[in-house]
Amino acid sequence: MENIKLTTSSGFEGYQIVEYLGVVNGQCTLSSNFFKDMSMNFTEWSTQESTKFTEMLESASDNAVERLVKAAEKKGANAIIGLKQSYAAFASNTIGTVASGTAVVIRQKEAIYQNITATEIVSNYYNLQMPRPIEITMISKNNVVSIAPIFYNYGRETVKTIRCDIAFTNYYDEKLLLQGVDFVFSKESELRLQAEFVECKLPVKDIPMIKDVKIFVRKYVTNKGVFAPDSKPLDITLSRRMLERLRGRFGQDLVERYKSNGDTWMCVCGQTNDAVTDMVCPVCGRKETDLKVDVGFDYEEMCNRMKEMPNVSAMKDILMGYIREGSIDNKYRMELLQVMESGLQYEKTRGDMRDTVLEKIIMVFEEKSV
Numbered sequence: 001m002e003n004i005k006l007t008t009s010s011g012f013e014g015y016q017i018v019e020y021l022g023v024v025n026g027q028c029t030l031s032s033n034f035f036k037d038m039s040m041n042f043t044e045w046s047t048q049e050s051t052k053f054t055e056m057l058e059s060a061s062d063n064a065v066e067r068l069v070k071a072a073e074k075k076g077a078n079a080i081i082g083l084k085q086s087y088a089a090f091a092s093n094t095i096g097t098v099a100s101g102t103a104v105v106i107r108q109k110e111a112i113y114q115n116i117t118a119t120e121i122v123s124n125y126y127n128l129q130m131p132r133p134i135e136i137t138m139i140s141k142n143n144v145v146s147i148a149p150i151f152y153n154y155g156r157e158t159v160k161t162i163r164c165d166i167a168f169t170n171y172y173d174e175k176l177l178l179q180g181v182d183f184v185f186s187k188e189s190e191l192r193l194q195a196e197f198v199e200c201k202l203p204v205k206d207i208p209m210i211k212d213v214k215i216f217v218r219k220y221v222t223n224k225g226v227f228a229p230d231s232k233p234l235d236i237t238l239s240r241r242m243l244e245r246l247r248g249r250f251g252q253d254l255v256e257r258y259k260s261n262g263d264t265w266m267c268v269c270g271q272t273n274d275a276v277t278d279m280v281c282p283v284c285g286r287k288e289t290d291l292k293v294d295v296g297f298d299y300e301e302m303c304n305r306m307k308e309m310p311n312v313s314a315m316k317d318i319l320m321g322y323i324r325e326g327s328i329d330n331k332y333r334m335e336l337l338q339v340m341e342s343g344l345q346y347e348k349t350r351g352d353m354r355d356t357v358l359e360k361i362i363m364v365f366e367e368k369s370v
Contacts, residue, residue, distance in 0.1 A: 004069045005079040005106065012079065014109055021075040021103040026068030027088075028060045029096035057097075061085055064099040077103035116140045116207045121243065122149065124214045124233040125255045127270045129154050129283050131162055131193060133215040134252050139197065140204040146197040149183065149215060152253040154283055158188045158223040162195070168202060169212040176202060180218070192252075234270065242359055245367070250291070253284065257362075258291035259300070267291065297327045299365045303358060312343040312357050319361075335364050 005012060064085065072080050080101040088098050117139045126132055131151040138147050147166070153159055166178045183195035214235075219228050236243065236255050247254045250268045259266040265275050268291060269284040280287050302322055306315040319336060322328050328336070343357035 003078060004072060006065070006069075006083050006101070007079075007081055008083045010081055012081075012106060015079075015106040016109050017079075017081070017104045018107050019105040021072070021077050021105065024068055024071040024075065024077075024080065024101060024103045026064045026066065026071060026099040027096050028063035028067065030056070030060055060097045061099070064097045068099040068101060072101075072103040075103045077105060079104050079106045110143070116204065118207050118210065120210055120213045121236075121240070122215050123212050123236050124216075125236060125270055126217065126229055126231070126233050127283075128229060128231065130227070130229060131159055131217070131220055132253060133164070133217065136166070136213055136215065137197075138202065138207050138210070140207060143204055144199055145202040145204055145207065146199050147181075147202065148195045148197040150252075151193040151195070153189070153191055153193045154285075156189055156191060159185060159193055160188060160221040160223070161185075162220040163218045165216040165218060166200075167214045167216070168206070168210050169214075170206055170209040171211050172209070176206070178202070239355075239359055242363065245363065250286075251284075257366075258288075258293070260288075260292075265291075293366050295332065295365050296329055297322070299362075303362060306354075306358055306361070309354065312340065312347050312353050315354065315357060316340040316344070332364055336361060339364065 005015075011017060065083075068080065068083075081104055083099065083101040085097060085099050088096055117137065119135055119137045121135050122133045125134075131153050133149045133151050136147055136149040138145060140146075149164070151159070151162065161182055161184050163180060163182050166181060168176045168178075170176075178200050181198060181200065183198060185193050185195055187194070214233070216233060217229055219226060221227075234255075238246070238255070238257065242257075243254070246257065246268065254268040255270045256266055256268055258268055260275060263275050264272050265278075265288055266272055267281040267284060267286055267288075269281060269286065271281050271283040273281055273288070275288075279289075302318065305318050309315045309318065319328075319340060323333055323336075339357060339360045343353045343360075346356075347353045
């Protein structure tokens with residue numbers, strides 16, 4: 001009976017009926033004296049006698065079901081639906097139990113997922129003049145997942161194919177690594193290289209749970225030969241929110257904020273350049289003058305001081321010092337104070353808000369300077 005499923009209803013959850021094989025029956029007869037003995041005065045029964053009769057009834061019922069199953073197996077069934085059991089009178093004053101049902105062939109339903117499309121920012125980058133993966137699109141169709149990254153091709157070289165390892169991380173911090181995935185391109189010399197979609201082993205159900213994607217370029221082929229990166233990629237440290245806002249201003253290849261210490265300057269593409277000789281970034285071609293933010297005072301120094309503070313209240317004290325000495329222009333003051341007050345309120349219920357407040361302060365200066 002292990003291979004036959006039984007139910008009194010019309011089907012099984014998670015299975016579909018693929019063939020109906022007809023009604024089947026199983027019977028088991030009892031002695032004609034059985035029910036005559038049962039007509040005795042029940043008050044005179046001992047516990048032992050009561051148990052014996054119960055066991056006989058159960059045994060007869062089990063035997064009828066076993067015969068029902070054998071009849072279904074002969075028809076080639078793997079399940080019985082609409083199972084019923086009853087007692088019936090046969091010839092010669094014989095009493096029996098009858099089991100009946102419909103023999104069917106069932107098959108487990110495949111899990112069906114809706115077609116899903118999701119795009120995720122690649123959270124690492126190569127600080128080299130080579131095809132740089134910046135985002136990846138995942139789509140599912142008929143329970144099969146396909147992926148296609150976009151690469152920034154700074155040199156506009158003719159890129160034939162790129163071989164990558166791709167590391168996905170979900171919200172449970174579980175990882176899935178796809179190794180040796182080869183991508184090709186319909187247009188090989190574009191600044192933004194859109195790869196053709198490739199089927200992969202990423203489960204459909206995991207797509208909505210992906211929180212991080214890292215792409216490691218192993219080899220790439222151009223019209224000049226086969227190349228491999230000679231250094232490891234770096235992780236993007238900007239928050240997702242700031243990264244998206246800054247990319248909206250400076251381009252989808254942005255991985256860092258512009259920074260300068262007088263001797264060097266950091267381009268938004270991640271390249272560190274000489275402040276004296278490199279007026280234009282040699283990797284992406286951006287001009288330093290287009291990236292500078294001039295708000296009238298060194299807000300980076302203020303933010304660095306705030307980083308050392310234990311809470312938002314202490315950060316606000318630093319801000320108030322700059323406001324009192326007149327360093328901060330009036331067009332920034334009200335919004336900065338609103339950021340601080342909001343941070344103080346959230347800190348009471350959500351805990352540490354320093355990073356969020358600091359990020360919003362930077363955005364106030366950099367977005368108003370556009």
